[in-house]
Amino acid sequence: MIEKNYTLPDLPYAYDALEPVISKEIMTLHHDKHHKGYVDKANELLQKLADARKSGGKVDIGSTAKKLSFNIDGHRLHTLFWTNLTPVSEKKEPSHELLSAIEAEFGDLEQFKPEFTEAATTIEGSGWATLAVDPETGRLIISQVGNHNLAHTLGPILLVSDMWEHAFYLDYKSDKKTYASKFWDIVNWQEVSVRFDAARKLK
Incomplete structure (x- = not known):
């Protein structure tokens, strides 16, 4: 068996592509x-x-x-x-299938966003907010991941937001609420939709 190492992926855009949201x-x-x-x-x-x-x-x-x-x-x-990030100028909307699933679970997209944002901003210490598909029920679940502990993730991950201070402190200082709210300006809904389609095929 060939022993492979982990590799650092290239960013799918330029380092300044997410400005002004992320410098x-x-x-x-x-x-x-x-x-x-x-x-x-x-x-x-x-x-x-x-x-x-x-x-x-x-x-x-x-x-x-x-x-x-x-x-x-x-x-x-x-x-x-x-x-799951993209330049502001290339912001895309969720697919019809993903939007329908969001509406079924959360009411609509505008109700989902503040719920996800609150999960992100109330993490104790460092961590991530995630949206995942529960493999048992097929429902969309918002979770908090402490540090990097993916053992607590319910199923295939569709969307993540990094809430470690190194992700935002130079731009927002301690104002993580503003960072978390501006996150929506750079979400790559096309990629999130692709992940959702892949997760559905696992059922």
């Missing part, structure tokens, strides 16, 4: 430092485990597994995050 400075630091850090650390930990297994060396499995899940989930969440 070029934040995007550069967020992608090139923070996301890259999760990728590099995950690969480092995997190599550490591989070396120990080959040599018979001792590794603190509990600590290593915890760090590995943190960094892998951080990588996965950021990969979802970049692609």
Whole structure:
């Protein structure tokens, strides 16, 4: 079996493409430092485990597994995050199928948005707000993900919002409510709709 490493994906747009909602400075630091850090650390930990297994060396499995899940989930969440954003000028609307599902669960899109925003701004500490499809019921569920703990995610993720301070502090300081509300100006509804279609096919 070929042992593959995690790789840092390129952004699907220029670093300044999300301005004025998210600055070029934040995007550069967020992608090139923070996301890259999760990728590099995950690969480092995997190599550490591989070396120990080959040599018979001792590794603190509990600590290593915890760090590995943190960094892998951080990588996965950021990969979802970049692609569910789009420049303001290219903002798209949800597909008919996704919009119907949102209306069935939340009433309409304008009722869904503040509910998701409140979930994002009330996370204790660092974390993410997510919209996912529950695999048992098929319903759309808004969740809070503490840190990068995807173990608490119910099913296929459609939309994520990064509420770690490094995602907004340089632009908004401690005003995460404004950041969370402006998030809607750059949501790539086309990508979210594609994820929804894929999730429906899993049923």
